[in-house]
Amino acid sequence: MDDVVACFEYYADLAEALDGKQRSPISLPMENFKSYVLKEPIGVAGLITAWNYPLLMATWKVAPSLAAGCTAVLKPSELASLTCLELGAICIEVGLPPGVLNIITGLGPEAGAPLSSHPHVDKVAFTGSTETGKRIMTAAAQMVKPVSLELGGKSPLIVFDDVDIDKAVEWAIFGIFLNAGQVCSATSRLLLHEKIAKQFLDRLVAWAKNIKISDPLEKGCRLGSVISEGQYEKIKKFISTARSEGATILYGGARPQHLRRGFFIEPTIITDVSTSMQIWREEVFGPVLCVKEFRTESEAVELANDTHYGLGGAVISNDQERCERISKALHSGIVWINCSQPTLVQAPWGGNKRSGFGRELGEWGLENYLTVKQVTKYCSDEQWGWYQPPSKL
Ligand SMILES: NC(=O)C1=CN([C@@H]2O[C@H](COP(=O)(O)OP(=O)(O)OC[C@H]3O[C@@H](n4cnc5c(N)ncnc54)[C@H](O)[C@@H]3O)[C@@H](O)[C@H]2O)C=CC1
Numbered sequence: 001m002d003d004v005v006a007c008f009e010y011y012a013d014l015a016e017a018l019d020g021k022q023r024s025p026i027s028l029p030m031e032n033f034k035s036y037v038l039k040e041p042i043g044v045a046g047l048i049t050a051w052n053y054p055l056l057m058a059t060w061k062v063a064p065s066l067a068a069g070c071t072a073v074l075k076p077s078e079l080a081s082l083t084c085l086e087l088g089a090i091c092i093e094v095g096l097p098p099g100v101l102n103i104i105t106g107l108g109p110e111a112g113a114p115l116s117s118h119p120h121v122d123k124v125a126f127t128g129s130t131e132t133g134k135r136i137m138t139a140a141a142q143m144v145k146p147v148s149l150e151l152g153g154k155s156p157l158i159v160f161d162d163v164d165i166d167k168a169v170e171w172a173i174f175g176i177f178l179n180a181g182q183v184c185s186a187t188s189r190l191l192l193h194e195k196i197a198k199q200f201l202d203r204l205v206a207w208a209k210n211i212k213i214s215d216p217l218e219k220g221c222r223l224g225s226v227i228s229e230g231q232y233e234k235i236k237k238f239i240s241t242a243r244s245e246g247a248t249i250l251y252g253g254a255r256p257q258h259l260r261r262g263f264f265i266e267p268t269i270i271t272d273v274s275t276s277m278q279i280w281r282e283e284v285f286g287p288v289l290c291v292k293e294f295r296t297e298s299e300a301v302e303l304a305n306d307t308h309y310g311l312g313g314a315v316i317s318n319d320q321e322r323c324e325r326i327s328k329a330l331h332s333g334i335v336w337i338n339c340s341q342p343t344l345v346q347a348p349w350g351g352n353k354r355s356g357f358g359r360e361l362g363e364w365g366l367e368n369y370l371t372v373k374q375v376t377k378y379c380s381d382e383q384w385g386w387y388q389p390p391s392k393l
């Protein structure tokens with residue numbers, strides 16, 4: 001909720017600053033023309049979001065689209081619509097004019113698809129799976145409609161042998177078990193320098209054992225249930241496939257013994273992973289971490305980039321120059337150094353490759369909903385002079 005509030009406050013400030021940025025002059029190499037730029041709302045924005053941070057993901061789109069001066073139609077996930085409906089109620093309460101923010105609920109094919117193909121929707125911003133992202137892009141293409149896509153990931157966390165083990169372990173845990181791993185940028189592939197691998201994994205298991213798994217409304221809960229039975233079954237299938245492909249379930253992999261009901265899965269750590277395995281290649285979207293070891297920096301980078309995705313990446317090392325080198329080498333839209341997952345409303349968020357394109361948050365998030373218009377004025381008193389003037393007689 002703090003992030004939701006911060007995001008609305010941030011874009012309220014950017015909305016005010018936008019007026020001051022209008023008519024910014026373009027420097028030209030001649031005097032008889034003057035040009036400037038207007039930034040205008042793109043029109044009606046269609047916003048389609050997922051269930052994992054239902055209100056926050058909607059806010060990342062609603063706040064900048066309204067700040068840009070657009071009207072918006074929000075279609076939250078059918079699995080978690082209530083907080084968005086509550087946002088609608090708050091908008092009425094605070095006097096947002098009718099029609100500025102519209103919220104429609106329903107299933108993807110019935111409510112989302114018509115929004116992405118509708119001729120009166122001028123832009124679609126989407127957060128969700130890569131498969132749905134492709135469908136939305138295809139539908140939008142028929143109208144030559146711009147889209148921004150924030151899709152899945154299989155982000156790496158690289159840990160070198162010069163780190164404080166417990167500090168790094170905590171980031172590794174936070175990077176994959178936060179929100180039960182249902183985070184697009186989760187660092188779900190851990191790359192460990194071989195010199196510390198054994199010690200690191202021992203501590204990782206010790207920390208994982210210590211995570212409080214419970215009803216999220218219970219105080220101190222750090223791992224709740226996953227969203228649905230479908231997601232629960234899908235995660236369990238990923239774990240059983242990893243086992244059958246020859247990986248080792250080092251820790252977890254099952255329902256916690258103290259929780260008989262609910263879609264709870266233990267924090268799961270998988271080792272003996274090869275790069276051809278499903279667990280290395282595909283997004284689980286659950287509390288499942290896979291681990292590989294590396295010897296050299298270049299091997300670590302190669303393994304980190306061995307994915308069709310390109311959302312996040314992280315490196316932990318005390319060698320700051322190495323961290324800078326790796327930040328440049330990672331093929332991703334976000335790099336965390338000596339941490340994983342902190343998300344700042346001021347900084348751009350989004351991915352490369354099959355993680356999508358376009359950036360949310362920061363000033364880039366506002367640009368998503370603006371179109372750039374050049375205004376060019378001829379300011380000479382002279383005749384233009386391209387054609388021969390006809391005789392006046
Ligand atoms: N990267 C991310 O942030 C997320 C990734 N996922 C991944 O996607 C998998 C499936 O989860 P879903 O909730 O089914 O994701 P999804 O991508 O199918 O759904 C996201 C949103 O798109 C809508 N949608 C579905 N089909 C549509 C269509 N043809 N046209 C327009 N809108 C459509 C849905 O109603 C929902 O609002 C998860 O298991 C997870 O692996 C899910 C949620 C978020």
Ligand SMILES: N=C(N)NCCCC(=O)O
Pocket residue numbers: 003052053057127182183184185341342343
């Ligand atoms: N608030 C944090 N840490 N992350 C936001 C994750 C956004 C996403 O899963 O699409």
